[in-house]
Amino acid sequence: MWNPYENSRQNTHDFTIKYRFYTPEEGGRKQLPFQGYRCDFAYESDDITTTGIYAIHPEFEDGDGQLIMDTERPVHREGQARMWVLFGEMREKVHRHRIQVGTRGYFMEGPRRVGEVEVTSLVGLLTNPVN
Secondary structure, three states, rough: OOHHHHHHHOOOOEEEEEEEEEEEEOOOOOOOOOOOOOEEEEEOOOOHHOOOOOOOEEEOOOOOOOEEOOOOOEEOOEEEEEEOOOOOOHHHHHHHHHHHOOOOEEEEEOOOOEEEEEEEOOOOOOOOOOO
């Protein structure tokens, strides 16, 4: 059973996205991940060889907008997720200025893009604490 990040972080997620994992034929994962998947994030416009990637983790929702609590079944290939900026100083320094509704980016495994995302709403990005 999944323990929501909201319980351990004592605040709300930073933003929500719609996502699509690439198929293996597109260079994506052979198997879809499970709730608790810890990939990184890259902005669509970035050259990651100079900017790097960011520790922003997804928490996947079901078709009704509820968190998926089952950690033993893969998430959907396409859907919605809540995104958590892991480091507060990066939320302030980088992400509050760059993320807005419509921002596009990627789920990253190292330098490899495994899925595409688009920001659909801002939730705690502007109000969550720096630490």
